[in-house]
Each structure stands twice: as C-alpha cells, then as structure tokens.
Amino acid sequence: MTTNVFVLGLDDQNREVLLSLPADRDYRFLQLLDLDEIGQHREVDMPGVLALAAGRLNSFEGTVDAVIGFWDFPVSSLVPLLCQERGLSCAPLEAVIRCEHKYWSRLEQRAVIPEAVPRFAEVGLDTTVKPEGLSYPVWIKPVKSFSSELAFRAVDDAGFRAAMDRIRAGAGRLGTSFQWVMDRLRLPPEVAGCGGTAALVEEEATGDQLTVEGYVRDGVPHVYGIVDSHRYPGTSSFLRYEYPSTVPEAAGERLTALSERVISRVGLDNVTFNIEYFHDPRSGDIRLLEINPRHSQSHARLFELVRGVSNHEICLRVALGQEPELERGGEHAVAAKWFLRRFRDGFVAAVPTEEDVARAEKTAPGTKVEIVARQGQRLSELPFQDSYSFELAHVFVGGRDGVECERRYRDCVAELPFTIWDDDGEDRSGRTR
Structure with a gap:
C-alpha cells in the first residue's frame, strides 16, 4: 500500500535524497508547497500560507499519511499546525516555538544545563548599549532568525550599535509572522513581553x-x-x-x-x-x-x-x-x-x-x-x-x-x-x- 508523504518546501535536492531511500518502502513524496509559496526570503504571510497548505491537503483524494519538512520557520511551525488537527504524528507546537525563540530557548536551557549556557540577555530593538553583566565579544541576533542571518559579532560599543541598526531594519521580516504563531500559545510573561521581534545578546563561545x-x-x-x-x-x-x-x-x-x-x-x-x-x-x-x-x-x-x-x-x-x-x-x-x-x-x-x-x-x-x-x-x-x-x-x-x-x-x-x-x-x- 502506498504511503503518501507530503513535504513542505520539497526541492530537487531533497527529492533526490528521498528517492534514494530503501526501495522496499512504498513511499510517494508529494510537494505540498514550493519554496516560493513558503516565502522564507520575504515577510511570510503565515495565515495565507497555512490556509493554502491546508486547502491542498483537504482536497487530496487519497490518504494523508504524514506531513514533514526540512526547513526552519515557517515550515517548522506549519508541520505541527497542519498535523495536529489531522491526528498525525508531530511535535507539540509550543515545544517547537520554545526551541526556535532564541531567548525562550536560552531560558529553558539555563534551567536544566546551566553549565553549558553562555551569559545572555534579551534587548528591545531600540537598544543602543550593551546590557550590563555581559562582556565583549558578544553576538547579537534577532530572537527569530536562521542560517546566521542578521547575526553579528561585536567587540566594542560601536560594533554593538552598528549590529543593532542592521537588526532593527531586518528583524521584522521573520519576527512579525513568528509573532502570529506565538499569539496562539500561552507564553511565560518574560517571553510574551519581548515578543517575536526583540534581540538576543550573548557572550561569545569558543572552541570547535x-x-x-x-x-x-x-x-x-x-x-x-x-x-x-x-x-x-x-x-x-x-x-x-x-x-x-x-x-x-x-x-x-x-x-x-x-x-x-x-x-x-x-x-x-x-x-x-x-x-x-x-x-x-x-x-x-x-x-x-x-x-x-x-x-x-x-x-x-x-x-x-x-x-x-x-x-x-x-x-x-x-x-x-x-x-x-x-x-x-x-x-x-x-x-x-x-x-x-x-x-x-x-x-x-x-x-x-x-x-x-x-x-x-x-x-x-x-x-x-x-x-x-x-x-x-x-x-x-x-x-x-x-x-x-x-x-x-x-x-x-x-x-x-x-x-x-x-x-x-x-x-x-x-x-x-x-x-x-x-x-x-x-x-x-x-x-x-
């Protein structure tokens, strides 16, 4: 019996890897949305993208056996949003956001493995001064980003201000739509207070x-x-x-x-x-x-x-x-x-x-x-x-x-x-x- 697997953002490279899996398993891989429809490279219309994907699943005449994706936001959030209402195996949406919101994730990490977490602080986008208690060099990044996009290393106050200028101009591209997903959850006060478009500052880690x-x-x-x-x-x-x-x-x-x-x-x-x-x-x-x-x-x-x-x-x-x-x-x-x-x-x-x-x-x-x-x-x-x-x-x-x-x-x-x-x-x- 054919197993229908819908893949969010299925591209040629990943299709080739999927088709190389053991041939004795009768998988059929179906592109749910293409990368342009997902729109990672621009400000994501999260309600629109979700509705588009859900509509295609609802109109499919066969069984929907799994929905997967290999990309960061919004794909990582779309998977549980689409799977939960269909009873498909997936991660809890709250746990996904708890990982992807860089400040929330740091709070959780510090609670259980403090020995492996650098000193950090959340700052608003209007911040121009390094938080007290942190020492240069530091890394500054939006609370939601990926592929090291808008992540900057600063070794002094001038570098910190320059990094914040760049982040202030670009954090909303993902942060606004990320906030739309956050609004569906019951958030801790400290996370709700900073939202999806703040920044994280943390001391630099070294090593391999x-x-x-x-x-x-x-x-x-x-x-x-x-x-x-x-x-x-x-x-x-x-x-x-x-x-x-x-x-x-x-x-x-x-x-x-x-x-x-x-x-x-x-x-x-x-x-x-x-x-x-x-x-x-x-x-x-x-x-x-x-x-x-x-x-x-x-x-x-x-x-x-x-x-x-x-x-x-x-x-x-x-x-x-x-x-x-x-x-x-x-x-x-x-x-x-x-x-x-x-x-x-x-x-x-x-x-x-x-x-x-x-x-x-x-x-x-x-x-x-x-x-x-x-x-x-x-x-x-x-x-x-x-x-x-x-x-x-x-x-x-x-x-x-x-x-x-x-x-x-x-x-x-x-x-x-x-x-x-x-x-x-x-x-x-x-x-x-």
Whole structure:
C-alpha cells in the first residue's frame, strides 16, 4: 500500500535524497508547497500560507499519511499546525516555538544545563548599549532568525550599535509572522513581553563547533550522530561539515547526556532535532549554541555516504509513528559537505554549466555538487546567507578519511568555473580551494 508523504518546501535536492531511500518502502513524496509559496526570503504571510497548505491537503483524494519538512520557520511551525488537527504524528507546537525563540530557548536551557549556557540577555530593538553583566565579544541576533542571518559579532560599543541598526531594519521580516504563531500559545510573561521581534545578546563561545543529531519518540530522546562543523580560518562562516565527528569519546558522551536533558526539558516529542554546540578541546568546556526542532538536511548526504541511508529516513519513520532505523553500510568511512564561498559582494556574470557540474561530479565516486549562486544576480541578492560571506556552491564528497575528502573537494572545485565581477569591473572570484 502506498504511503503518501507530503513535504513542505520539497526541492530537487531533497527529492533526490528521498528517492534514494530503501526501495522496499512504498513511499510517494508529494510537494505540498514550493519554496516560493513558503516565502522564507520575504515577510511570510503565515495565515495565507497555512490556509493554502491546508486547502491542498483537504482536497487530496487519497490518504494523508504524514506531513514533514526540512526547513526552519515557517515550515517548522506549519508541520505541527497542519498535523495536529489531522491526528498525525508531530511535535507539540509550543515545544517547537520554545526551541526556535532564541531567548525562550536560552531560558529553558539555563534551567536544566546551566553549565553549558553562555551569559545572555534579551534587548528591545531600540537598544543602543550593551546590557550590563555581559562582556565583549558578544553576538547579537534577532530572537527569530536562521542560517546566521542578521547575526553579528561585536567587540566594542560601536560594533554593538552598528549590529543593532542592521537588526532593527531586518528583524521584522521573520519576527512579525513568528509573532502570529506565538499569539496562539500561552507564553511565560518574560517571553510574551519581548515578543517575536526583540534581540538576543550573548557572550561569545569558543572552541570547535559541532552538531548533535537525534530524534524523540514517546518522550524519549535518542542521539544517533555527531557532525563536526569547520569554519574558514579567522571567520564565523562554515567551510565544511564532516561526519563522523572526531570529538573524543568522553566528550561525545557528555554531549549526548546534555542533549537528552535539554530536549526533555523543552518538551519535544515525535520529531527529529539537531543541537549545535561549541567544544573547547583544551579545557573540555561545552557551550550550547542553539536547538533546532528538525534534523539537518545539510547532513543528509553525509549519513547516506557513510551509513548507507540519509537522516531523512529517521524523519519519515518518526512522522509515520514508527521506530527509526539508520542502517549501516555506506561506501565511505568519512563524508563532508564543503561550502565554496566568496567574502565580498559581486555580480555573478557566469556560473558552472550542467556539463561543468557533471564533469566535476565524476572526479570521485559519490561526489555531488549544488550550485547556489545565480547568474545575472548580485551575491547580496541571495537568500539565507550569513552576515559575512556568500555561498557559491555546496560540494559533497566521501573518502577513507578527512585528507582524502579534502583532496576530492579540491579536484572537484577545479572543474567549477565562476565569473564574478567586482564593482570596478574586475573578475575576482575569490574562491577558496
């Protein structure tokens, strides 16, 4: 019997990963809304998007067996809003918002794992002075954002004021529609008071960044993997994700225990999750960065290359009320997702052709390329970028170890020509290979 799975924001890359799941399971994947209809790149019409998705489900003549999504807000909120009234397996909406509202999430984290939480404070958008009790350097970000959008590092008062100016201008794009969802909940006074468009200020955490992936079923959290997140030297921008993590076993056990405690506290259930941390290998210090009430689609191909099946399988099984399995038996010992970036704006005059991409993917087994930059646009027009760089392409590779992954990445990138013009008319693509 066919299992109808509706996917919010189903794109070509995720469809390809889903279709690579074990063939003995008769899934049919149906796009519920496309990415433009969801509108993450603009101010979201949350009531309109919800009504559009609900109408399509109601008009479907077959069974609706699951509704899933791999994206941040509004998809993360749409899933429980659509599932709850249909009796489908999903996380409680309040628990999702408790994770995604950065200030509320910090309050919950501090209540149960204070040793892993940096000092923080909530501030209104009209704030121009760093909160007392916090020391530079700090990070300032809206209480609702994603992909490091509008997240700024400040080392002095001038940097703090400049960051608040940028956040003040952009926080409403997501914050206004996020407030619409918050209004459906009974909120703690301190969270209701700051709303969906305030900002969070927190002291900088240091060390190696990594992500714990897991799921919750019947109130019991399970961790199934840890992924390392490497940054370009001297920046906060990601260079690559690498699986499995090289973190020492004892640190991995601590990360698992911290994750289980905080996930139980926030009330997530019947959902996948990922939690980002910093781990200082010298002191052993661990600091939690953020909780995401969904698995990471960026890691899907990494699990596929190493363990033989992507983490999308776990998301599916949980959404169908089944016990997940992440089968072992991939073709590679290590896998990595590399981010090819440029650290200044420019006009994209040309991107790799389909033939270029096909040639690049043939450089090593399992290699996959996703072009992010768009010909005829400025890089600053790309959605979902961090505050300091622009993505040109994603490159997935597998290998015997990290060294072979890096060599295969460089061989692949050598076959990906970009032409990017600076404002003075010079071609300075600025790629890191």
